[in-house]
């Protein structure tokens with residue numbers, strides 16, 4: 001998990017966040033050991049900005065990943081705490097729900113590490129298997 005958090009930290013260095021100045025990196029760990037990272041990518045039309053977790057899921061699914069999601073790490077160097085936004089929770093579930101996995105989600109800002117299962121972050125969810 002420490003390694004996965006390091007991957008999220010490294011990803012955060014590539015964050016494109018000129019509007020919020022809030023840099024975020026995410027790293028997804030798959031059952032075969034593959035790690036896919038993402039960063040937030042903001043837009044001059046603010047509402048079009050993408051979160052790091054969503055960017056990572058789009059990258060992974062675009063590379064053919066379907067399920068096997070074991071863990072998600074999120075990091076920001078710009079706040080004490082962070083947790084995935086509601087939209088990202090639902091986007092993560094689309095990937096995790098492909099094979100019914102319930103990934104560990106770990107998140108760290110400059111403060112303490114926090115962890116949950118995705119099912120805790122999104123209870124009674126509406127997912128791909130409904």
Ligand code: THU
Pocket residue numbers: 017020022023024039040041042049050051052053074082083084085088
């Ligand atoms: N953001 C993420 O990328 N992930 C999160 O978990 C929370 C928020 C981004 C969206 C936006 O670019 C910036 O952080 C400020 O909200």
